[in-house]
Amino acid sequence: MQQGSLVVVGTGFLVAGQVTPESLASMRAADQLFFLVAEPATRLWLESLFPAAESFNDLFWDGRSRQAAYDEIVERLLVPVRQGKDVCAAFYGHPGVFVYSSHAAVRQARAEGFAAQMLPAVSAEDCLFADLEVDPAASGCQSFEATDFLVRGRIVDPHSALILWQIGALGVTTYHLRELWNAGGLAILVEALCRVYPPSHPAVVYEATHYPVCDPLIQRTTIAGIPDCQVNTHSTLWVPPIARAPLDAEMARQLGLSV
Amino acid sequence: MSKRSEIIADFMAKLSVDPGLRRRFKEDPSSLKDESGLSDEELELLAGGGPDQVLDALGGDATVNCMIMFTSEG
Numbered sequence: 001m002q003q004g005s006l007v008v009v010g011t012g013f014l015v016a017g018q019v020t021p022e023s024l025a026s027m028r029a030a031d032q033l034f035f036l037v038a039e040p041a042t043r044l045w046l047e048s049l050f051p052a053a054e055s056f057n058d059l060f061w062d063g064r065s066r067q068a069a070y071d072e073i074v075e076r077l078l079v080p081v082r083q084g085k086d087v088c089a090a091f092y093g094h095p096g097v098f099v100y101s102s103h104a105a106v107r108q109a110r111a112e113g114f115a116a117q118m119l120p121a122v123s124a125e126d127c128l129f130a131d132l133e134v135d136p137a138a139s140g141c142q143s144f145e146a147t148d149f150l151v152r153g154r155i156v157d158p159h160s161a162l163i164l165w166q167i168g169a170l171g172v173t174t175y176h177l178r179e180l181w182n183a184g185g186l187a188i189l190v191e192a193l194c195r196v197y198p199p200s201h202p203a204v205v206y207e208a209t210h211y212p213v214c215d216p217l218i219q220r221t222t223i224a225g226i227p228d229c230q231v232n233t234h235s236t237l238w239v240p241p242i243a244r245a246p247l248d249a250e251m252a253r254q255l256g257l258s259v
Numbered sequence: 260m261s262k263r264s265e266i267i268a269d270f271m272a273k274l275s276v277d278p279g280l281r282r283r284f285k286e287d288p289s290s291l292k293d294e295s296g297l298s299d300e301e302l303e304l305l306a307g308g309g310p311d312q313v314l315d316a317l318g319g320d321a322t323v324n325c326m327i328m329f330t331s332e333g
Binding site (some may be wrong): 014015016017018039040041043044045048209210211212213214217 | 264265267268269271272274275276281284300305306308310313314317318319
């Protein structure tokens with residue numbers, strides 16, 4: 001194993017409140033810390049603890065290809081690793097959920113013979129389960145990135161819950177400063193969902209809070225009402241099951257269950 | 260970022276790791292004036308405002324929309 005290492009961690013969604021002790025220790029132990037967070041309080045908090053930390057925010061500007069920015073993050077992380085430094089990269093949320101660069105950097109570091117590790121953290125999905133007080137194990141839970149859901153024609157079981165991520169950024173591959181990146185996409189999404197659910201079926205447009213003084217944004221609506229909600233790039237859609245799935249009595253019998 | 264932004268961010272960080280402090284803030288924001296280093300006006304703004312108001316108090320920052328996404332190409 002070569003000298004130099006990479007560890008990627010997550011800061012969750014609540015300034016310092018969802019940073020695990022393990023992640024904080026990794027940030028403290030690093031020779032060089034990089035970070036990408038979604039709002040200024042977390043950035044200022046990180047900079048107060050780690051004055052030499054470097055932000056990736058300069059890689060994003062209006063109209064830039066997201067993929068180009070992600071590739072540049074990977075390269076910036078690998079430069080000090082190749083110089084023999086122990087590098088830590090902190091991303092908001094969970095570093096392994098909706099973060100291309102963290103996975104790519106870990107793979108690349110290992111391919112070059114360096115130690116690399118990803119640590120678990122609090123994802124938006126974890127916040128959603130807590131804030132909506134829903135249990136993904138109760139009826140099962142399907143989770144798709146919203147654009148992927150549409151363009152790949154994902155098959156949905158309406159007897160399980162459905163989570164769609166990034167419903168405000170349908171079909172957009174560049175970075176933008178505005179809140180809602182594709183308003184027209186919402187109408188297309190609703191049309192697709194109405195092929196599976198009644199228009200009157202409940203839905204929740206959800207956004208985790210970044211601040212301990214604010215509540216999460218929970219907009220209870222219907223499938224047809226989604227376009228009327230306040231939707232931005234952080235919005236996630238939760239659709240509860242239509243009904244409990246029918247029971248396979250023969251399977252239950254084989255398993256020794258009384259039904 | 261201004262010094263005020265740093266003080267507000269520091270207060271947010273303290274609130275985020277201390278449920279007791281958060282409870283006191285919800286019950287009576289002005290009681291934390293000395294501890295927070297914030298003015299009555301700033302505390303009222305944080306207590307009554309939504310995320311946009313907090314963002315403004317922090318000096319605003321375009322990085323709020325800095326989403327990390329998988330692309331669906333390919």
